[in-house]
Amino acid sequence: MNFKASAKYIKRSPYKLRPIVDVIRGKNAAYALGWLKVYGMEKSLPIKKLLDSAIANAKCQQDDITPQELVIDEIRVDQGPAYKYFKPSAMGRSAVLRKRLSHMTIILKRSEVQNKNR
Numbered sequence: 001m002n003f004k005a006s007a008k009y010i011k012r013s014p015y016k017l018r019p020i021v022d023v024i025r026g027k028n029a030a031y032a033l034g035w036l037k038v039y040g041m042e043k044s045l046p047i048k049k050l051l052d053s054a055i056a057n058a059k060c061q062q063d064d065i066t067p068q069e070l071v072i073d074e075i076r077v078d079q080g081p082a083y084k085y086f087k088p089s090a091m092g093r094s095a096v097l098r099k100r101l102s103h104m105t106i107i108l109k110r111s112e113v114q115n116k117n118r
Contacts, residue, residue, distance in 0.1 A: 001061070001062070001109070001110060002073065002107050002108070002109050003054055003055075003057050003058035003061065003070070003107070003108045003109070004054065004057065004105070004106070004107050004108075005050055005051075005053040005054035005057055005105075005106050006050075006103070006104065006105045006106070007046060007049070007050045007053075007103070007104045008080065008103045008104075009080055009081075009101050009102075009103070010046045010080070010101060010102040010103070010104060011099075011101060012043050012046060012101075012102055013100040013102065014077045014078065014079050014080075014100065014102040015100070016043055017043065017046070017047065017077045017102055017104070018077050020036075020039070020041075020043065020044050020047055021047060021075050021076075021077050021104075023035070024036070024047075024051075024072060024075065025072055025074075025075050026071070026072060027071070027072055028067075028068065028070070028071055028072075028111070029051065029054075029055055029067040029068075029070035029071065029072060029108055030066075030067040030068045030070075032051060032072060033048065033051055033052070033055075033067060036048040036051065046102075046104070047104070050104055050106050051072075051106060054106045054107075054108050055067050055070065055108070058070060058108055065110065069110055069111055070108045070109070070110060070111065071108065071109055071110075071111045072106065072107075072108060073107045073108060073109040074105070074106070074107040075104070075105070075106045075107070076104065076105045076106075077102055077103075077104050078102065078103045078104070078105070079100065079102065079103075080100070080101035080102050080103045081101055082098040082099060082100045082101065083098065083099040083101075084096055084097070084098050084099075085097055085099070
């Protein structure tokens, strides 16, 4: 069964979030959560919140599920809208700057291989 969570209008550029997302793609949800906690950069916070939300959605649908049983099946960072503003530049010109926003989607699935020590 798949468990989904999404976040829109995140105030981080997708170009800055995608390298972090690439690291945790395909990993165990508990491992990814621990990695995001110790990553040490503030830009990993929205990804951690989204993963927490997906785990909470999984627990809401199935009470007996734990983060160790979940695997990140798909995680995607898409381009959102961009705020455009003007900044004064050299020789009386103005430069167009864009503040980019992101949309993120994560899909968790229950892992196929169960730990034999349980």
